[in-house]
Amino acid sequence: MSLLELDDVKVYFPVRRGVLFDRVVGHVQAVDGVSLTIEAGQTYGLVGESGCGKTTLGxxxxxxxxxxxxxxVFDGTDLAALPDEEMRRTRHRLQMVFQDPLGSLNPRQNIESILAEGMAAHGIGATREERRKKIVEILRRVGLPAGALSRYPHEFSGGQRQRIGIARALVLEPDLIICDEPVSALDVSIQAQVLNLLEELQDALGLTYLVIAHDLAVVRHISDRIGVMYLGSLVEEAPSDTLYAEPRHPYTRALMSAVPVPDPDVEDSRERILLRGDLPSPANPPAGCRFHTRCPWRQPERCDTERPSLTDLGGGHRVACHYAAEIADGTIQPTRDLAPPVLKEVPAGVPGQAGGGEEPVATTS
Incomplete structure (x- = not known):
């Protein structure tokens, strides 16, 4: 059963100018027409480079x-249409674990006060003693001692603070937790501990996760289904194993080619895809396919003028690319004429480089 459904969600921020008269001169299209579905008990991973709109969507x-x-639509209710007070009462069922564990915790409150504040606001626990008992149990679940109640956020390590952030979400008994870069600020060894903790809590409490990240290894480890965002839109969505085995969108293929493989033979022989240029501004996105300004497989006319829709290629694998099938079977090859090289011309005589040569946008070693 679908717990969360997003249907053509758009989030625009106005761009204002003027000194005496403040006027709107445009909009930043942070999220532009995202549709996805998350099943109850599922972990949905949302990936993309910085600025693509994934955190804004969450x-x-x-x-x-x-x-x-x-x-x-959350559990049959359209949250976008709810009055503010009804949304406030519903919010305990949807919680968020923020990227910065220290910045999201009030430094002037001890841990008991931080965790009990939301419980009191939503009427969870009739007395302070009941709330404290529940808090101690949740702290035990996330791997922290009861003695942490009287301590302050600065007295904990980064991994412990992230556990406190997870506990703050859990005490409100949510159905859905949105994890915004939950391990990006942590050491690699601590990242694995926090990810394993999230999986254990999901199995024990029946939680549903929306995990937002740019680390593809993190998303693959924890997700059942993955969506790839680029410039405010979903460009590909598939079950986790399918996406990593057969990425079909050029942007997804570029992301995958940047992930190092701990096998020298595979690393030396696999496809490398280099993207030229920077991410376009969401205040002035390109016409047609949003990715065509950086795509090595760009074709004239259609890619420049017609925006592709997410099309199901079978098995729930959706791709927003006009030529996904042709790229997959090799009918269309990456072309320097259509996608200029990443590197400028190299002067003659530079060791290790051909004089005046150019590197192709996409190469296979």
């Missing part, structure tokens, strides 16, 4: 950012 689900248009 915050929009909780209405921390205003939704410009579209529907966010």
């Amino acid at each position: 915050r929009a689900v909780l209405r921390l950012n205003d939704i410009t248009s579209g529907r966010v």
Whole structure:
């Protein structure tokens, strides 16, 4: 059963100018028409480079950012249409674990106060003693001692603070937890511990996760289904194993080619894809396919003028690319004429480089 459904969700931020008269001169299209479904008990991974809108989308689900248009249906209720007070009462069922574990915790409150604040606001626990008992149990689940109640956030390590952030979400008995880069600020060894903790809590409590990250290894480890975002839109969505085995969108293939493989033979022989240019501005996105300005497989006319829709290629594998099938079977090859080289011309005589040569946008070693 679907717990969360997003239907053509858009989040635009106005761009204002003027000194005496403040006027709107444009909009930043942070999220532009995202549709996805998350099943109860599932972990959905959302990946993409910085600035693609994935965090804004997660915050929009909780209405921390205003939704410009579209529907966010949670357990049969459209959150986008709820009055503020009803949304406040519903919010305990949807919680968020923030990227910065220290910045998301009030430094002037001890851990008991931080965790009990939300419980009191939502009427969880009739007395302070009941709330404390529940807090101690949740702290035990996340691997922290009861003695942590009287301590302050600065007295904990980064991994412990992230566990406190997870505990703050759990005490409100949520159905869905949005994890925004939950391990990006942690050491690699601690990342594995926190990810394993999230999986254990999901199995024990029947939680549903929306995990937002840019680390593809993290998303693969924890996710059942993965969506790839680029410039405010989903460009590919598939079950985790399918996406990693057969990425079909050029942007997804470029992301995968950047992940190192701990096998020298595979690493030396696999495809490398280099993207030229920077991420376009969401205030002035390109016409047609949003990715065509950086795509090595770009074709004239259609890619420049017609925006592709997410099309199911079978097995729930959806791709927003006009030529996904042709790229997969090799009918269309990466072309330097259509996608200029990443590197500028190298002067003659430079050791290790051909004089005046150019590197192709996509190469196979």
